[in-house]
Amino acid sequence: MEDNAPSYNSCFTNQERENEGIPKAKWPPNSPDLNPIEHIWRLMKWRILRRRGQERITTPSEMERVLWEEWDKITIEEINHEIVKLPDIMIKCVAANGGNKFQS
Secondary structure, eight states, X not given: OOOSOGGGGSHHHHHHHHHTTOOOOOOOOOOGGXXXXXHHHHHHHHHHHHHTTTOOOOSHHHHHHHHHHXXXXXXXXXXXXXXXXXXXXXXXXXXTTTOOOSOO
């Protein structure tokens, strides 16, 4: 699936597609602003960064432990809060002609 990444539009890739007779699909851009899980990841990142003053995370197993701890703290209310913002985010995205240069 092509997601508008530069590698899918390289001269080599386009030539090989044409050589094989494969038409280029026009996929819409993927906006992380329209995906609530991206907002939850940002929330987790903020919480983990906030912990840095209290503890040092220096191994993969410590990081896994911290990730699970923070994941388990996410409430359904926080998830719903991100979901209810989607209509406003969509309006802003349309107003920006599909762009995502705005804060949600």
